[in-house]
Amino acid sequence: MRYSDANGGSTLFSQPPGSLRDMDYRALPKALLHDHLDGGVRVETILELADDQGYADLPATDVDGLGAWFNQGRSGSLERYLEAFTHTVAVMSSEDAIQRIAYETGIDLAADGVVYAEIRFGPSLHMIHRLTREAAIEAVLDGFAAASRETGIVLYTIVSALRHDTDSEEVVRAAIPYLDRGLVGFDLAGPEAGFPADDHLAACRLARDAGLGLTIHAGEADGASSIWRAVARCGATRIGHGVRIADETDFDGRTITSLAPLARRIRDHRIPLEVAITSNLDTSAFPSAAEHPFGALYRAGFTVTLNTDNRLMSRVSLSDEYELAANAFGLKPADLGEITVNALEAGFGDWPERRRLIDEVIRPAYASVSSNQAATSEST
Numbered sequence: 001m002r003y004s005d006a007n008g009g010s011t012l013f014s015q016p017p018g019s020l021r022d023m024d025y026r027a028l029p030k031a032l033l034h035d036h037l038d039g040g041v042r043v044e045t046i047l048e049l050a051d052d053q054g055y056a057d058l059p060a061t062d063v064d065g066l067g068a069w070f071n072q073g074r075s076g077s078l079e080r081y082l083e084a085f086t087h088t089v090a091v092m093s094s095e096d097a098i099q100r101i102a103y104e105t106g107i108d109l110a111a112d113g114v115v116y117a118e119i120r121f122g123p124s125l126h127m128i129h130r131l132t133r134e135a136a137i138e139a140v141l142d143g144f145a146a147a148s149r150e151t152g153i154v155l156y157t158i159v160s161a162l163r164h165d166t167d168s169e170e171v172v173r174a175a176i177p178y179l180d181r182g183l184v185g186f187d188l189a190g191p192e193a194g195f196p197a198d199d200h201l202a203a204c205r206l207a208r209d210a211g212l213g214l215t216i217h218a219g220e221a222d223g224a225s226s227i228w229r230a231v232a233r234c235g236a237t238r239i240g241h242g243v244r245i246a247d248e249t250d251f252d253g254r255t256i257t258s259l260a261p262l263a264r265r266i267r268d269h270r271i272p273l274e275v276a277i278t279s280n281l282d283t284s285a286f287p288s289a290a291e292h293p294f295g296a297l298y299r300a301g302f303t304v305t306l307n308t309d310n311r312l313m314s315r316v317s318l319s320d321e322y323e324l325a326a327n328a329f330g331l332k333p334a335d336l337g338e339i340t341v342n343a344l345e346a347g348f349g350d351w352p353e354r355r356r357l358i359d360e361v362i363r364p365a366y367a368s369v370s371s372n373q374a375a376t377s378e379s380t
Contacts, residue, residue, distance in 0.1 A: 025319035025326075028336065028369070029115045029361050031343035032307055032318050033215075034240055034274035036160075036189075037121035037140065038088040039310025040108070041101050043067045049091035049100075058087055071315050081283045082191070084313050093129040098139035099146075106147020106155050112317045116344060116357055119144070120158035120187050123174060124167055133174035141181050154357070156349040158185035158215065161203060163195040168203035176210045184348035185213035187240065188230075192222035198233040208235055213348030215274065219244035220285060228262055231271060238346055241309075242266070242273035243280055246293035249300070253291050256300040267302045272346035276309035277324055278316040295329025298339065305343040333373055337366025 043066050050058050060066040070084055092098050102119075109117050121140060123133035137159065144155040159175045161168035168188065175183050186207035188197050197204075197216050207214055216230035220241035227245055230236040239245075248263035249256045259267065266273070275294050286292045298304050306321045308314070325331055325339075340362050344354045 023323075023369075025323045026111075026113045026317075028113055028319070028322060029340070029357075029365050030113050030318050030322065031305075031340050031347070031357070031362075032109065032114050032117040032119075033238070033272070033305055033343050033346060034276060034307035034309055035105075035109075035117060035119050036310050037102060037105060037119050038085055038092060038125070040105055040308070040312050041088045041091075042104055042108070043070065043312070045101060045104060046088065046091055049093075049097050053091060053093055053097075055090055055093075057090065067315075070312050081279075081310075081313060088312070089125050089128075092126055093131075095131065095135055095139040098126065098131075098136055099143040102140045102143025103146045104143075106144055106153055107151060108311075109155075109318070110147065110151035110153040112319050114153060114318055115361055116154045116347065116349070116354065118156045118158050118185065118347060118349065120160045120185075120189070122160040122162060122171075122189065124161065124165065124171055133171065134177075137174060137178055137183065141178060141183065144182065154349065154353060155182070156185075156347070157183045158187050158213070158348070159183065160187040160189040161200065162190035163188045163192070163197060163200065163217075164190050168200040169206055172203050172206045172210065172212070175207075175212065179211060182349075183212075185215055187214075188216045188234075189240070190217070192217060192220060192226055197226065197230045197236075201234060204234040204236070213237060215240055215348075217241060219273075220280070221283065224248045224262055227266065231266070236271075238272045238274060239266075240274045241276065241280065241285075242271075243275060243285060243293055243297075245273070245302070246297065249293075249296075251293050251296055254296060256293075256296045259300070267300065270303050272303045272305055272342060273297065274307050275304050276307040276314075277321060277328075278314045279309035282314050289324060289328040292328070294325060295331070298329070298331075298335070303342050303346065304339060305346060306339055333366050333369040337362060337370075340366070 043063050059069045123136040126136040148155050161171040214236045215238035216236040217240035218226040218230040224244045224247045248260040250258045308316050308318050344358050347354050
């Protein structure tokens with residue numbers, strides 16, 4: 001399997017990284033389940049596409065200024081955080097632009113050591129530019145295919161519908177013909193509070209019947225009841241974010257010792273949570289990393305994964321997220337390896353491919369890190 005080195009070059013993953021004490025987290029092979037295509041566009045690309053398309057509404061016209069504007073760190077709410085997407089969607093106005101952004105997403109993730117990723121996007125958003133949903137989907141798939149050929153990263157696509165819109169069934173129908181081309185899942189995104197997932201029961205049933213994986217944003221800006229609706233009512237097999245499940249435990253800011261029935265169901269039924277710590281801090285879901293429940297959920301046996309959500313708006317890479325989790329919650333290499341395996345086992349992509357990554361890339365790499373770290377500790 002190939003990964004991209006620190007300079008962005010593609011190389012065989014044959015040299016396991018060293019101990020976490022002096023770790024370049026980019027060298028760790030990683031898996032990503034929750035990343036939005038329009039939330040990870042390069043700032044330079046936004047400027048170039050805006051210039052090409054005559055889009056004059058950007059809040060800044062230089063890389064530093066625009067990058068600073070897009071930084072939604074501590075934006076205060078999910079709704080305010082989502083406002084930044086107006087400009088990224090605005091420049092995704094043609095098939096060529098969308099394909100370029102999808103390609104660059106794959107290249108950037110591979111350069112960060114990501115070996116497997118499922119990227120989501122809302123095809124209906126691009127209809128404002130008179131594109132069909134199908135044209136937008138094909139552009140994303142073509143961009144991902146090009147990035148995969150160049151770097152070896154495994155990329156799959158999830159289509160999203162917005163829970164405050166009414167076209168979720170149309171989104172699923174547009175996605176179904178591409179099941180054999182790397183489109184693997186359906187998602188409900190957008191504002192949670194006031195827009196329950198089960199308003200889209202018909203779309204969820206259609207997606208499940210067609211063989212699409214079903215993941216739903218829940219338990220981020222709304223309470224644990226939104227997780228219940230996603231799982232019990234809609235049949236979601238993964239939850240986007242899901243951190244408010246901690247409200248159904250005795251989480252005291254550090255540990256969990258007992259669970260209410262809903263939390264026990266999520267844990268015992270192995271419902272994966274697509275957690276994005278930095279994004280949660282940006283939207284004020286939690287005041288600090290130290291008070292975030294990720295570490296407690298992991299140690300209590302929940303199936304948690306680490307994700308970026310929106311790399312542009314949160315100025316975060318998956319390597320950053322791994323490093324934050326390791327430092328904030330005292331995670332060891334074996335823990336990070338288990339979390340990475342969680343993500344691959346929870347993926348919607350081809351199972352033999354995911355199993356190969358687990359057996360041939362992830363487990364050997366993290367075992368080597370653990371061994372090196374133990375040897376370093378003994379020598380000191």
